Amino acid sequence: xxxxxxxxxxxxxxxxxxxxxxxxxxxxxxxxxxxxxxxxxxxxxxxxxxxxxxxxxxxxxxxxxxxxxxxxxxxxxxxxxxxxxxxxxxxxxxxxxxxxxxxxxxxxxxxxxxxxxxxxxxxxxxxxxxxxxxxxxxxxxxxxxxxxxxxxxxxxxxxxxxxxxxxxxxxxxxxxxxxxxxxxxxxxxxxxx
Numbered sequence: 001x002x003x004x005x006x007x008x009x010x011x012x013x014x015x016x017x018x019x020x021x022x023x024x025x026x027x028x029x030x031x032x033x034x035x036x037x038x039x040x041x042x043x044x045x046x047x048x049x050x051x052x053x054x055x056x057x058x059x060x061x062x063x064x065x066x067x068x069x070x071x072x073x074x075x076x077x078x079x080x081x082x083x084x085x086x087x088x089x090x091x092x093x094x095x096x097x098x099x100x101x102x103x104x105x106x107x108x109x110x111x112x113x114x115x116x117x118x119x120x121x122x123x124x125x126x127x128x129x130x131x132x133x134x135x136x137x138x139x140x141x142x143x144x145x146x147x148x149x150x151x152x153x154x155x156x157x158x159x160x161x162x163x164x165x166x167x168x169x170x171x172x173x174x175x176x177x178x179x180x181x182x183x184x185x186x187x188x189x190x191x192x193x
Contacts, residue, residue, distance in 0.1 A: 004092050009099040011160050018137050021092060022182050025114065027052045027082055033118075040121030051118040053080045054089060055111035056189060082114070097186060101133055101162050113185040120174040122148075125167035125187065132167040132187040134158050143177030158183065 004021050006013050029037070029050045037045040056077050071077045082089070094109045101107055125132065134145055136158035144155040145163060148171040155175070156163035165172065167187065174183070 002086060002088055002092060006095045006099055014100075014137055014160050017092075017096065018180075018182060021089075022114075022116070022137065025082070025086075025116075027114065027116075029118075036121065036123070037118070041119065046117060049117040049119075051113065051115045051120070052082055053111060053113055054082045054086075054093070055080055056083070093184070093186070096135075096184075097133070100135065101164075101186075103133075103164070107133065107186065109186060111187050111189045113183075113187070115181075115183045115185070117181055118174075118183070119176065120172075120183075122171050122173040124169070124171055127189050128166075128168040129188045129190050130166065130168075131164050132185050133162050133164045134183055134185045135162045136160070137182045137184070138180040140177045140179030140181035142175055143181045143183075144175045145172060145183075146175060147172045 002021050002024070004017060006017065027050050029045055029052060033051045034045050037051075056071060057080055058076060059078065071079060089112075090109055093112055097107050097109055134156075136143060136145075137160065140159070143159070145158050147154050147156065147165045156165075167185070
């Protein structure tokens, strides 16, 4: 169980969040993410790297002996493993968004893609609805997020700050990076509408 409260909106607090929370999440990418990485980069996902969803999925099956917890208020929707094990993260993620996301409208945390040292290949997020908000955290260099808009490709430096774009509409990816890099993508999923 994680207990964490942001004291302010400083970079020091973001670094403390990395050390006390993100560095202590025990997670592994699922088969789909591992295959996505291998197809795109021609090599297996590196050790100490993962991409996992905190929120909901339409897939109940995990293995022959493991099934996900069903959400009582939504038909055929299941909690991801990390949500089941760490429901307290939702409040911590909400604090992060409230402190650092410059948006005219409040954003309620619903789904979070947690990426640790994960070099995202070009893709679109077909299950997402509307605008996604991404922030990069950790001690790294490079790793800009590139979004292919019809008129140009835009590179966003997301280190310790949010960038927002429609991940279901525009192809996007991560540029190479050095160091320990987390990216957190906050979005709404069509399953939880």
